[in-house]
Amino acid sequence: MVLSLRVMAPNRIVWNSEVGEIILSTNSGQIGILPNHAPLLTALDMGVSKIRSGGQWSAMASMGGFTMIDNNRVTILVNEAEVSDEIDLVEAQKDYEVAQMELAQAEGRKRKIEANLAFKRAKAGFYLLLDSNQ
Amino acid sequence: MASSQIVRNRMKSVKSIQKITKAMKMVAASKLRGVQVKAENSRGFWQPFVALLGDHPDIESKKNVILTISSDRGLCGGINSTSVKFSKAMFTLSASEEPAKYVILGEKGKVQLQRDSKKNIQMVVTDIQKMPINFTQISMIADEILKNVEFDTIKIIYNKFGSVVSFLPSVATIPSPEVIARESEAGGKLEQLESYEIEGGDSKAEVLQNLSEFQFAAMLFNASLENACSEQGARMSAMDSSTRNASEMLEKLTLKYNRSRQASITTELIEIISGAAALEAAS
Numbered sequence: 001m002v003l004s005l006r007v008m009a010p011n012r013i014v015w016n017s018e019v020g021e022i023i024l025s026t027n028s029g030q031i032g033i034l035p036n037h038a039p040l041l042t043a044l045d046m047g048v049s050k051i052r053s054g055g056q057w058s059a060m061a062s063m064g065g066f067t068m069i070d071n072n073r074v075t076i077l078v079n080e081a082e083v084s085d086e087i088d089l090v091e092a093q094k095d096y097e098v099a100q101m102e103l104a105q106a107e108g109r110k111r112k113i114e115a116n117l118a119f120k121r122a123k124a125g126f127y128l129l130l131d132s133n134q
Numbered sequence: 135m136a137s138s139q140i141v142r143n144r145m146k147s148v149k150s151i152q153k154i155t156k157a158m159k160m161v162a163a164s165k166l167r168g169v170q171v172k173a174e175n176s177r178g179f180w181q182p183f184v185a186l187l188g189d190h191p192d193i194e195s196k197k198n199v200i201l202t203i204s205s206d207r208g209l210c211g212g213i214n215s216t217s218v219k220f221s222k223a224m225f226t227l228s229a230s231e232e233p234a235k236y237v238i239l240g241e242k243g244k245v246q247l248q249r250d251s252k253k254n255i256q257m258v259v260t261d262i263q264k265m266p267i268n269f270t271q272i273s274m275i276a277d278e279i280l281k282n283v284e285f286d287t288i289k290i291i292y293n294k295f296g297s298v299v300s301f302l303p304s305v306a307t308i309p310s311p312e313v314i315a316r317e318s319e320a321g322g323k324l325e326q327l328e329s330y331e332i333e334g335g336d337s338k339a340e341v342l343q344n345l346s347e348f349q350f351a352a353m354l355f356n357a358s359l360e361n362a363c364s365e366q367g368a369r370m371s372a373m374d375s376s377t378r379n380a381s382e383m384l385e386k387l388t389l390k391y392n393r394s395r396q397a398s399i400t401t402e403l404i405e406i407i408s409g410a411a412a413l414e415a416a417s
Contacts, residue, residue: 010179010269010355011172028333041186042333043344066348068186070330075182077348079269 001035007076021052040069095122141391152380159373166366173359195286198234203292203361204243211368214242276351295363311343
Protein backbone atom coordinates (compact mmCIF):
# COMPACT_ATOMS: atom_id res chain seq x y z
CA MET A 1 0.00 0.00 0.00
CA VAL A 2 1.43 3.32 -0.93
CA LEU A 3 0.40 6.91 -0.67
CA SER A 4 0.09 8.88 -3.86
CA LEU A 5 1.50 12.33 -3.14
CA ARG A 6 1.02 15.55 -5.08
CA VAL A 7 2.63 18.76 -3.93
CA MET A 8 1.58 21.85 -5.84
CA ALA A 9 2.72 25.44 -5.80
CA PRO A 10 0.82 28.15 -7.70
CA ASN A 11 3.25 28.04 -10.58
CA ARG A 12 4.46 24.46 -10.71
CA ILE A 13 4.03 20.92 -9.52
CA VAL A 14 6.72 20.24 -6.93
CA TRP A 15 6.14 16.53 -6.35
CA ASN A 16 3.96 13.97 -8.05
CA SER A 17 4.66 10.33 -7.27
CA GLU A 18 4.00 7.46 -4.88
CA VAL A 19 5.63 7.49 -1.47
CA GLY A 20 5.71 5.35 1.62
CA GLU A 21 5.51 7.83 4.48
CA ILE A 22 5.23 11.58 5.03
CA ILE A 23 6.02 13.70 8.09
CA LEU A 24 4.33 17.08 8.00
CA SER A 25 4.96 20.05 10.21
CA THR A 26 1.77 21.81 11.19
CA ASN A 27 1.41 24.59 13.70
CA SER A 28 0.27 22.10 16.33
CA GLY A 29 3.31 19.84 15.93
CA GLN A 30 4.48 17.19 13.52
CA ILE A 31 2.12 14.64 12.03
CA GLY A 32 3.19 11.32 10.54
CA ILE A 33 1.14 10.01 7.63
CA LEU A 34 1.15 6.31 6.79
CA PRO A 35 -0.97 4.49 4.21
CA ASN A 36 -4.65 4.12 5.14
CA HIS A 37 -4.67 7.29 7.22
CA ALA A 38 -8.09 8.67 8.12
CA PRO A 39 -9.34 11.55 5.97
CA LEU A 40 -7.58 14.68 7.20
CA LEU A 41 -7.55 18.35 6.44
CA THR A 42 -4.82 20.40 8.04
CA ALA A 43 -2.96 23.68 7.69
CA LEU A 44 0.79 23.51 7.12
CA ASP A 45 3.14 25.86 8.85
CA MET A 46 6.31 27.27 7.28
CA GLY A 47 8.82 24.54 7.86
CA VAL A 48 10.25 21.26 6.77
CA SER A 49 8.30 18.20 5.75
CA LYS A 50 9.97 14.84 5.25
CA ILE A 51 9.01 12.34 2.60
CA ARG A 52 10.12 8.70 2.45
CA SER A 53 10.10 7.23 -1.01
CA GLY A 54 11.65 3.84 -1.78
CA GLY A 55 13.53 3.72 1.52
CA GLN A 56 15.11 7.16 1.02
CA TRP A 57 14.11 10.20 3.03
CA SER A 58 13.86 13.52 1.20
CA ALA A 59 13.09 16.81 2.82
CA MET A 60 11.01 19.66 1.50
CA ALA A 61 10.79 23.21 2.80
CA SER A 62 7.37 24.76 2.41
CA MET A 63 6.14 28.27 3.04
CA GLY A 64 2.74 27.56 4.48
CA GLY A 65 -0.18 25.83 2.86
CA PHE A 66 -2.78 23.12 3.21
CA THR A 67 -2.84 19.36 3.25
CA MET A 68 -5.76 17.14 2.31
CA ILE A 69 -5.64 13.41 2.82
CA ASP A 70 -8.28 11.08 1.50
CA ASN A 71 -8.17 7.46 0.47
CA ASN A 72 -4.37 7.19 0.31
CA ARG A 73 -4.23 10.32 -1.85
CA VAL A 74 -2.30 13.18 -0.28
CA THR A 75 -2.60 16.62 -1.80
CA ILE A 76 -0.38 19.38 -0.43
CA LEU A 77 -0.96 22.90 -1.67
CA VAL A 78 1.78 25.37 -0.76
CA ASN A 79 2.57 28.98 -1.42
CA GLU A 80 6.13 28.01 -2.25
CA ALA A 81 8.15 24.86 -1.79
CA GLU A 82 11.68 23.64 -2.39
CA VAL A 83 12.94 20.08 -2.31
CA SER A 84 16.28 19.48 -0.59
CA ASP A 85 18.35 18.88 -3.69
CA GLU A 86 17.31 22.18 -5.19
CA ILE A 87 18.83 24.42 -2.52
CA ASP A 88 22.47 25.46 -2.27
CA LEU A 89 23.91 25.01 1.25
CA VAL A 90 26.20 28.04 1.31
CA GLU A 91 23.52 30.39 0.09
CA ALA A 92 20.97 29.00 2.52
CA GLN A 93 23.36 29.49 5.44
CA LYS A 94 24.06 33.05 4.37
CA ASP A 95 20.33 33.80 4.01
CA TYR A 96 19.72 32.35 7.46
CA GLU A 97 22.37 34.48 9.16
CA VAL A 98 21.29 37.64 7.36
CA ALA A 99 17.66 37.04 8.31
CA GLN A 100 18.64 36.37 11.92
CA MET A 101 20.50 39.67 12.09
CA GLU A 102 17.69 41.60 10.49
CA LEU A 103 15.20 40.15 12.94
CA ALA A 104 17.33 41.29 15.86
CA GLN A 105 17.57 44.78 14.43
CA ALA A 106 14.05 45.23 13.14
CA GLU A 107 12.23 48.23 14.48
CA GLY A 108 8.68 49.18 14.05
CA ARG A 109 5.86 46.69 13.77
CA LYS A 110 5.84 46.38 10.00
CA ARG A 111 9.55 45.67 9.75
CA LYS A 112 9.35 43.20 12.60
CA ILE A 113 6.70 41.21 10.83
CA GLU A 114 8.60 41.25 7.54
CA ALA A 115 11.81 40.25 9.27
CA ASN A 116 10.02 37.48 11.11
CA LEU A 117 8.63 36.06 7.89
CA ALA A 118 11.98 36.25 6.13
CA PHE A 119 13.60 34.58 9.13
CA LYS A 120 11.13 31.71 9.13
CA ARG A 121 11.70 31.14 5.43
CA ALA A 122 15.46 31.15 5.74
CA LYS A 123 15.28 28.92 8.79
CA ALA A 124 13.13 26.39 6.96
CA GLY A 125 15.51 26.35 4.03
CA PHE A 126 18.54 26.03 6.25
CA TYR A 127 17.23 23.32 8.54
CA LEU A 128 16.13 21.46 5.46
CA LEU A 129 19.74 21.21 4.38
CA LEU A 130 21.06 20.40 7.84
CA ASP A 131 18.60 17.54 7.99
CA SER A 132 19.37 16.14 4.60
CA ASN A 133 23.10 16.39 5.10
CA GLN A 134 23.08 14.37 8.31
CA MET B 135 -14.08 63.24 -58.07
CA ALA B 136 -11.70 63.11 -55.16
CA SER B 137 -8.45 64.87 -55.69
CA SER B 138 -5.53 62.52 -55.97
CA GLN B 139 -3.75 64.37 -53.16
CA ILE B 140 -6.51 63.56 -50.69
CA VAL B 141 -6.62 59.92 -51.73
CA ARG B 142 -2.84 59.69 -51.39
CA ASN B 143 -2.98 61.03 -47.84
CA ARG B 144 -5.63 58.54 -46.91
CA MET B 145 -3.53 55.74 -48.33
CA LYS B 146 -0.58 56.81 -46.21
CA SER B 147 -2.58 56.78 -42.99
CA VAL B 148 -4.24 53.43 -43.75
CA LYS B 149 -0.83 51.91 -44.48
CA SER B 150 0.58 53.06 -41.15
CA ILE B 151 -2.50 51.74 -39.31
CA GLN B 152 -1.94 48.42 -41.01
CA LYS B 153 1.66 48.29 -39.83
CA ILE B 154 0.71 49.20 -36.26
CA THR B 155 -2.05 46.60 -35.96
CA LYS B 156 0.23 43.95 -37.43
CA ALA B 157 2.87 44.75 -34.82
CA MET B 158 0.27 44.71 -32.04
CA LYS B 159 -0.81 41.26 -33.16
CA MET B 160 2.77 39.96 -32.93
CA VAL B 161 3.21 41.48 -29.48
CA ALA B 162 -0.04 39.95 -28.28
CA ALA B 163 1.00 36.56 -29.69
CA SER B 164 4.30 36.58 -27.83
CA LYS B 165 2.70 37.75 -24.57
CA LEU B 166 0.08 35.04 -24.96
CA ARG B 167 2.72 32.33 -25.09
CA GLY B 168 4.16 33.46 -21.77
CA VAL B 169 0.86 33.76 -19.90
CA GLN B 170 -0.56 30.56 -21.34
CA VAL B 171 2.10 28.41 -19.70
CA LYS B 172 1.45 30.06 -16.33
CA ALA B 173 -2.31 29.68 -16.67
CA GLU B 174 -2.06 25.98 -17.45
CA ASN B 175 0.25 25.40 -14.50
CA SER B 176 -2.12 27.19 -12.20
CA ARG B 177 -5.08 25.03 -13.14
CA GLY B 178 -3.80 22.16 -11.05
CA PHE B 179 -3.74 24.43 -8.03
CA TRP B 180 -7.46 24.92 -7.54
CA GLN B 181 -8.56 21.47 -8.60
CA PRO B 182 -8.02 19.90 -5.15
CA PHE B 183 -10.30 22.56 -3.67
CA VAL B 184 -13.05 21.68 -6.08
CA ALA B 185 -12.41 17.99 -5.41
CA LEU B 186 -12.80 18.68 -1.68
CA LEU B 187 -15.53 21.27 -1.60
CA GLY B 188 -17.23 20.88 -4.95
CA ASP B 189 -18.52 23.77 -7.02
CA HIS B 190 -21.92 25.02 -5.86
CA PRO B 191 -23.05 28.12 -7.71
CA ASP B 192 -26.51 27.59 -6.26
CA ILE B 193 -25.44 27.64 -2.63
CA GLU B 194 -27.76 29.64 -0.37
CA SER B 195 -26.36 33.07 0.23
CA LYS B 196 -27.69 36.46 1.27
CA LYS B 197 -24.67 38.70 0.83
CA ASN B 198 -23.49 38.15 -2.71
CA VAL B 199 -20.37 39.71 -4.11
CA ILE B 200 -19.67 39.65 -7.82
CA LEU B 201 -16.00 39.91 -8.70
CA THR B 202 -15.56 40.92 -12.32
CA ILE B 203 -12.16 40.44 -13.90
CA SER B 204 -11.49 42.69 -16.88
CA SER B 205 -8.50 44.05 -18.72
CA ASP B 206 -6.80 47.37 -18.18
CA ARG B 207 -6.20 48.11 -21.83
CA GLY B 208 -8.62 48.05 -24.72
CA LEU B 209 -8.48 46.86 -28.33
CA CYS B 210 -9.11 43.32 -27.16
CA GLY B 211 -12.33 42.41 -28.91
CA GLY B 212 -15.48 41.73 -26.96
CA ILE B 213 -14.22 39.98 -23.84
CA ASN B 214 -14.73 42.88 -21.46
CA SER B 215 -18.25 43.51 -22.69
CA THR B 216 -18.98 39.78 -22.30
CA SER B 217 -17.72 39.82 -18.70
CA VAL B 218 -19.76 42.89 -17.87
CA LYS B 219 -22.91 41.47 -19.47
CA PHE B 220 -22.44 38.27 -17.51
CA SER B 221 -21.84 40.18 -14.29
CA LYS B 222 -25.00 42.19 -14.73
CA ALA B 223 -26.94 38.98 -15.35
CA MET B 224 -25.44 37.44 -12.18
CA PHE B 225 -26.38 40.59 -10.31
CA THR B 226 -30.03 40.27 -11.29
CA LEU B 227 -30.06 36.52 -10.64
CA SER B 228 -28.57 36.80 -7.19
CA ALA B 229 -31.01 39.39 -5.94
CA SER B 230 -31.96 38.60 -2.37
CA GLU B 231 -32.93 40.93 0.48
CA GLU B 232 -29.70 42.78 0.00
CA PRO B 233 -28.60 43.80 -3.49
CA ALA B 234 -25.34 42.20 -4.59
CA LYS B 235 -22.11 44.20 -4.63
CA TYR B 236 -19.43 44.50 -7.29
CA VAL B 237 -15.71 44.20 -6.85
CA ILE B 238 -13.96 45.08 -10.09
CA LEU B 239 -10.48 44.18 -11.26
CA GLY B 240 -9.35 46.09 -14.32
CA GLU B 241 -10.00 49.50 -15.80
CA LYS B 242 -12.30 48.48 -18.64
CA GLY B 243 -14.76 46.72 -16.39
CA LYS B 244 -14.84 49.71 -14.06
CA VAL B 245 -15.63 52.11 -16.89
CA GLN B 246 -18.47 49.97 -18.19
CA LEU B 247 -20.05 49.18 -14.82
CA GLN B 248 -19.76 52.70 -13.50
CA ARG B 249 -22.21 53.88 -16.11
CA ASP B 250 -25.28 52.31 -14.58
CA SER B 251 -24.33 50.44 -11.41
CA LYS B 252 -22.15 53.01 -9.70
CA LYS B 253 -23.79 52.74 -6.29
CA ASN B 254 -23.30 48.97 -6.13
CA ILE B 255 -19.56 49.02 -6.70
CA GLN B 256 -17.72 48.35 -3.47
CA MET B 257 -14.10 48.10 -4.55
CA VAL B 258 -12.02 48.62 -7.68
CA VAL B 259 -8.47 47.41 -8.34
CA THR B 260 -6.69 48.59 -11.49
CA ASP B 261 -3.22 48.44 -13.03
CA ILE B 262 -2.76 44.83 -12.00
CA GLN B 263 -0.89 44.00 -15.16
CA LYS B 264 1.92 46.48 -14.64
CA MET B 265 3.94 43.49 -13.41
CA PRO B 266 3.48 39.92 -14.61
CA ILE B 267 0.79 38.29 -12.48
CA ASN B 268 2.18 36.27 -9.58
CA PHE B 269 0.67 34.54 -6.58
CA THR B 270 2.00 36.95 -3.95
CA GLN B 271 0.39 39.92 -5.66
CA ILE B 272 -2.91 38.09 -5.99
CA SER B 273 -2.82 36.97 -2.34
CA MET B 274 -2.47 40.59 -1.31
CA ILE B 275 -5.41 41.63 -3.44
CA ALA B 276 -7.41 38.72 -2.03
CA ASP B 277 -6.45 39.84 1.48
CA GLU B 278 -7.64 43.37 0.82
CA ILE B 279 -10.94 42.13 -0.53
CA LEU B 280 -11.47 39.80 2.42
CA LYS B 281 -10.74 42.62 4.85
CA ASN B 282 -13.04 45.17 3.31
CA VAL B 283 -15.93 43.23 1.86
CA GLU B 284 -18.48 41.20 3.78
CA PHE B 285 -19.79 38.27 1.86
CA ASP B 286 -21.56 34.95 1.99
CA THR B 287 -20.35 33.97 -1.45
CA ILE B 288 -18.06 35.58 -3.98
CA LYS B 289 -18.70 34.80 -7.62
CA ILE B 290 -15.64 35.37 -9.75
CA ILE B 291 -16.51 36.13 -13.36
CA TYR B 292 -13.75 35.74 -15.90
CA ASN B 293 -13.07 34.54 -19.42
CA LYS B 294 -11.65 31.05 -19.42
CA PHE B 295 -9.07 30.50 -22.10
CA GLY B 296 -10.17 27.63 -24.36
CA SER B 297 -7.95 28.28 -27.34
CA VAL B 298 -6.75 31.24 -29.36
CA VAL B 299 -10.22 31.63 -30.81
CA SER B 300 -12.42 30.46 -27.94
CA PHE B 301 -12.95 32.31 -24.66
CA LEU B 302 -15.68 31.01 -22.39
CA PRO B 303 -17.22 33.30 -19.78
CA SER B 304 -17.06 31.34 -16.54
CA VAL B 305 -18.10 31.66 -12.92
CA ALA B 306 -16.17 30.38 -9.92
CA THR B 307 -18.12 30.34 -6.65
CA ILE B 308 -16.28 30.82 -3.35
CA PRO B 309 -18.29 30.39 -0.14
CA SER B 310 -17.26 32.18 3.04
CA PRO B 311 -15.98 30.18 6.07
CA GLU B 312 -19.31 30.56 7.84
CA VAL B 313 -21.18 29.18 4.84
CA ILE B 314 -18.72 26.28 4.58
CA ALA B 315 -19.26 25.51 8.25
CA ARG B 316 -23.02 25.73 7.84
CA GLU B 317 -23.17 23.53 4.78
CA SER B 318 -20.82 20.92 6.19
CA GLU B 319 -23.40 20.00 8.80
CA ALA B 320 -25.58 17.07 7.93
CA GLY B 321 -27.85 17.70 4.98
CA GLY B 322 -25.82 20.55 3.60
CA LYS B 323 -24.06 20.68 0.29
CA LEU B 324 -20.63 20.13 1.80
CA GLU B 325 -21.54 17.12 3.88
CA GLN B 326 -18.48 15.17 2.80
CA LEU B 327 -16.34 17.66 4.73
CA GLU B 328 -17.55 16.14 7.99
CA SER B 329 -15.78 12.87 7.27
CA TYR B 330 -12.42 14.67 7.50
CA GLU B 331 -10.47 15.06 10.71
CA ILE B 332 -9.54 18.70 10.85
CA GLU B 333 -6.26 19.68 12.48
CA GLY B 334 -3.73 22.38 12.30
CA GLY B 335 -5.41 25.16 14.17
CA ASP B 336 -6.94 25.97 17.50
CA SER B 337 -10.38 25.20 16.21
CA LYS B 338 -12.19 23.82 13.22
CA ALA B 339 -13.47 27.31 12.43
CA GLU B 340 -9.94 28.67 12.20
CA VAL B 341 -8.84 25.96 9.78
CA LEU B 342 -11.96 26.48 7.65
CA GLN B 343 -11.21 30.20 7.58
CA ASN B 344 -7.68 29.59 6.34
CA LEU B 345 -8.99 27.09 3.84
CA SER B 346 -11.56 29.50 2.45
CA GLU B 347 -8.99 32.31 2.17
CA PHE B 348 -6.49 30.05 0.47
CA GLN B 349 -9.16 28.78 -1.91
CA PHE B 350 -10.11 32.35 -2.77
CA ALA B 351 -6.50 33.30 -3.52
CA ALA B 352 -5.96 30.15 -5.61
CA MET B 353 -9.14 30.66 -7.66
CA LEU B 354 -8.44 34.35 -8.14
CA PHE B 355 -4.93 33.53 -9.30
CA ASN B 356 -6.16 31.09 -11.90
CA ALA B 357 -9.03 33.33 -12.98
CA SER B 358 -6.72 36.34 -13.48
CA LEU B 359 -4.28 34.28 -15.52
CA GLU B 360 -7.05 32.80 -17.67
CA ASN B 361 -8.51 36.25 -18.25
CA ALA B 362 -5.09 37.61 -19.17
CA CYS B 363 -4.68 34.80 -21.72
CA SER B 364 -8.12 35.50 -23.15
CA GLU B 365 -7.26 39.19 -23.36
CA GLN B 366 -4.11 38.51 -25.38
CA GLY B 367 -5.90 35.99 -27.59
CA ALA B 368 -8.80 38.35 -28.26
CA ARG B 369 -6.38 41.18 -28.98
CA MET B 370 -4.55 38.95 -31.46
CA SER B 371 -7.69 38.20 -33.43
CA ALA B 372 -8.96 41.79 -33.21
CA MET B 373 -5.67 43.14 -34.52
CA ASP B 374 -5.57 40.46 -37.18
CA SER B 375 -8.99 41.38 -38.58
CA SER B 376 -8.00 45.04 -38.32
CA THR B 377 -4.89 44.38 -40.43
CA ARG B 378 -6.95 42.52 -42.99
CA ASN B 379 -9.51 45.34 -43.18
CA ALA B 380 -6.71 47.84 -43.63
CA SER B 381 -5.27 45.82 -46.56
CA GLU B 382 -8.69 45.68 -48.24
CA MET B 383 -9.17 49.39 -47.77
CA LEU B 384 -5.71 50.03 -49.16
CA GLU B 385 -6.51 48.03 -52.30
CA LYS B 386 -9.71 49.98 -52.92
CA LEU B 387 -7.96 53.28 -52.33
CA THR B 388 -5.15 52.31 -54.71
CA LEU B 389 -7.65 51.58 -57.45
CA LYS B 390 -9.37 54.91 -56.79
CA TYR B 391 -6.07 56.74 -56.83
CA ASN B 392 -4.99 55.16 -60.09
CA ARG B 393 -8.32 55.94 -61.70
CA SER B 394 -8.15 59.58 -60.67
CA ARG B 395 -4.53 59.84 -61.76
CA GLN B 396 -5.31 58.34 -65.18
CA ALA B 397 -8.37 60.58 -65.54
CA SER B 398 -6.32 63.71 -64.91
CA ILE B 399 -3.65 62.56 -67.37
CA THR B 400 -6.34 61.93 -69.98
CA THR B 401 -7.85 65.39 -69.36
CA GLU B 402 -4.44 67.03 -69.84
CA LEU B 403 -3.83 65.08 -73.04
CA ILE B 404 -7.25 66.08 -74.40
CA GLU B 405 -6.57 69.72 -73.66
CA ILE B 406 -3.15 69.61 -75.30
CA ILE B 407 -4.41 67.76 -78.36
CA SER B 408 -7.50 69.91 -78.80
CA GLY B 409 -5.33 73.00 -78.34
CA ALA B 410 -2.94 71.69 -80.99
CA ALA B 411 -5.82 70.74 -83.29
CA ALA B 412 -7.37 74.21 -82.87
CA LEU B 413 -4.02 75.84 -83.78
CA GLU B 414 -3.72 73.60 -86.89
CA ALA B 415 -7.25 74.37 -87.96
CA ALA B 416 -6.61 78.09 -87.53
CA SER B 417 -3.39 78.07 -89.60
